Amino acid sequence: MKFTLLGTGTSTGVPSIGCECETCTSDDPRDKRLRVSVLVEHGGQTVLIDTSSDFRQQALRVGLRHLDAVLVTHCHADHIFGLDDIRPLNFRHGALGVYANERAWVDIRRIFKYIFEPSHFGGGLPQVVAHTVTHGAAFCLGPDFQVTPIEVIHGRLPVMAYRLNDFAYATDLSEIPPASLDMLRGLDALVLDCLRLRPHPTHLWLERSLDYVRELRPRRAYFTHIAHDIKHARDAALLPGGVEWGYDGLEINDE
Ligand SMILES: [Zn+2]
Ligand SMILES: [Zn+2]
Ligand SMILES: [Zn+2]
Known part of the structure; x- marks a missing residue:
């Protein structure tokens, strides 16, 4: 199993437009964060979690040539607005399976109405094969590649981990319900929400993220x-052993 973090930034991306703070003006490449997404490679399968608003740039950056599936966490703009950019992959490899929960499918069909209810000829449309996921209903993407959707709470919105x-x-996420916690034990690697140091109503912040890690x-x-x-180098000291700030391009491998 290999995870490549394609984006690790909050919804605005970092730098934030017009901001002159220490992080936004930093030269450290680890302080330049595209919108969140991860590429998963295992057993010959390549899977993307979320088509972020920066998907095209992220795909070009890693030289992406093929995807076997897309898993959707939820339909906030930063996670889904890159869906139209799967088209070049469709041209070469045909329709792409997209996995999302029922709530997300309602939003995907509304936001991308032109894909599902095309009203004109011409203009390439993304080709999507819709799969609905539900909490705890595991499925396989390959002989040794099990995917388990796990419901977590993002403010008041149930989203998929x-x-x-x-x-x-x-x-x-701002909360992991008890039944979901039990499905996240015994992990080799966990990539977890951690927005900042101060509390936030819909995201984990440092203290809460570390509580969940413990x-x-x-x-x-x-x-x-x-x-x-968060400035990567300055704030590395805030984390205990075994915990790191993610950064764009970070590869996490089986060891
Ligand atoms: Zn987000
Ligand atoms: Zn800033
Ligand atoms: Zn969100």
Whole structure:
């Protein structure tokens, strides 16, 4: 299993437009964060979690040539607005399976109405094969590639975290319900929401993210969906051993 963090920034991206703070003006490439997304490679399969608003740039940056599936966490703009940019992959490889919960499908069909109810000829449309996921209903993307959708709470919105064998990706959440916690134990690697140091109504912040790491005890944890409040090198000292701030391009491999 290999995770490549394609984006680790909060919804505005970092730098934030017009901001002159220490992080937004930093030269450290780890302080330049595109919108959150992760590429998962395992057993010959390549899977993307979320088509972020920066998907095209992210795909070009890693030289993406093929996708076998897309998993959607939820339909906030920063996570879904890149869906139209799967078209070049469709041209070469045909329709792409997209997995999302029922709530997200309602939003995807509304936001991208032109895909599902085309009203004109011409203009390439994304080709999507819709799959609905539900909490706890695991499915396989390959002989040794199990995906378990796990419901977590983002403010008041239920969104999907995904466990992929012993790796898990859980972003955009403020709470993990008890039944979901049990599905996130025994992990080799966990990529977890951690917006900033101060509390936030719909995201985890440092203290809460670290509480969950202590509770779940993954072997390694990486924080994502990071705002400009966090400067990578300066704030590395805030984290205990086994926990790191994620950054764009970070690869997490089976060891
Ligand atoms: Zn987000
Ligand atoms: Zn800033
Ligand atoms: Zn969100």
